[in-house]
Amino acid sequence: MKKVLTSFVCLFAGISASPSFAQAPEPLSIVVFGAPSLGAFLPPIIKAQKLDEKNGLAIKFEERTPDAYTAQFNSGEFQLGGSAALLTVGLADVRGVKVTYLFNLFDFWGAVVTSRPDIKELKDLEGKELAAAKGTTNYVMFDWFARQLGADTGKFSVINTATPGLIGYAMANRAAGVQLWEPAYTTLISKKPETRTIDIKIADSWKKFTGSHNIPYLGVAAHIGWAEKNKALIPKLFAAYKEAAEWVAAHPEEASKVISPRGSADDQKAVAALIKANDRLGMNVKWASDVRKEINSVYSAGKAIAFLPSDPSPATIYEAAGK
Incomplete structure (x- = not known):
């Protein structure tokens, strides 16, 4: 009887450890600009390399035009934005929309x-x-x-x-x-x-x-209410993007085919060269709190041309855990 009971316990343990009993990835919906855009640069890499699944997430990227993106993110229809231009985040805040810049993806170039x-x-x-x-x-x-x-x-x-x-x-x-x-x-x-x-x-x-060369420009933002309720998911989201950026930098030719699947061979060659140089691409994945000084400089530029009527709240710069 003891032998049968032991076998049953082992069988149950094996079943519990099987994939069907593994914790399901957390679904996330993120609005981004359509291609060609920086906001659409890393999402296809994340999906192709399954970096969301690796980090316990199931991300659905929803493409929108810039105006539609802003309207649907600011309204809260989407709680996460992956084409979060820093000044747009600041402007949303001064207009009463409580949002926060989680992390930077690209520095400015135009x-x-x-x-x-x-x-x-x-x-x-x-x-x-x-x-x-x-x-x-x-x-x-x-x-x-x-x-x-x-x-x-x-x-x-x-x-x-x-x-x-x-x-x-x-x-x-x-x-x-x-x-x-x-x-x-x-x-x-x-x-x-x-x-x-x-x-x-x-x-x-x-x-x-x-006095600086760094210009934080575009990253991932969230509504503050969502960020407060989902603190455990944010490092996983950061990891997915960070790993995507590292993979792109290490595999420029392969990445160019994923990023520009409908482009010609010359188009893909040009994207690969852009990745290798990175001077115009400006891929720079960092927590917002690590570039706080630079973000405040961008806000100052926005105020200088009257795009921002006042200083955005410090809460627009997300404080990553352990920082």
């Missing part, structure tokens, strides 16, 4: 491109059409840098379009200039290498303004 011979500097765009995704923080940050160079951005005739449309405007030369960023910039240059880039002197202006 550019203006043109095919018009008469456009040599930003001031030449005054009174002319500039195609841009005006609802994005990248454009707001560009606005700040343009003003540092003496351009009157109020005189730009901005054609507002969603991020996927920017490449089309540049390819067809439908505007005097196009304001865009990575990975769209690399895709454009690979398709139309004769496109000229206007230097907006990002490093020089930021160093003069802050």
Whole structure:
């Protein structure tokens, strides 16, 4: 009888340890910009490498245009945002939406491109059409840098379009200039290498303004209520993104095919080169609390151009456990 009982206990223990009894991954829904965008850069890697499952999560990434993203995240329809531009988080806070920037994914880089011979500097765009995704923080940050160079951005005739449309405007030369960023910039240059880039002197202006080269720009944010209730999930989410970034850096060629599956071989080669250099991509996964000083500098820039009417709450910078 003792032998039978022992066998039963061992059998039960084996069944309990089987996959069917393992804890199910925690489902998360995260809204992101559609490709091409930085917010859509790491999600396909996370899913292809099953890094969410590895960290006990089952993430569903929902793609939206910039304007729809902002509306649906700020309303609370989505509690998590994976295209969380820092200034947009700050603006939501001062308008009464209680959100927090969990961690950074990419530092800022942006550019203006043109095919018009008469456009040599930003001031030449005054009174002319500039195609841009005006609802994005990248454009707001560009606005700040343009003003540092003496351009009157109020005189730009901005054609507002969603991020996927920017490449089309540049390819067809439908505007005097196009304001865009990575990975769209690399895709454009690979398709139309004769496109000229206007230097907006990002490093020089930021160093003069802050004394630093780091510009936290885009990451993952959450509603504070969600963050308080799900503290145990946040390190797992950070780990999934961190591991995705590390995998991308270690496997640029393979990653480019996952990130740009419909792109040509030349497109994918350009994305791989972008990953290797990282100067324009700016992939920099860090907890928000580790770049607090730099985040406050970005807020100061937002106030300087009246994008932010006041200082966002310190609660917008998530304090990671153990920091």
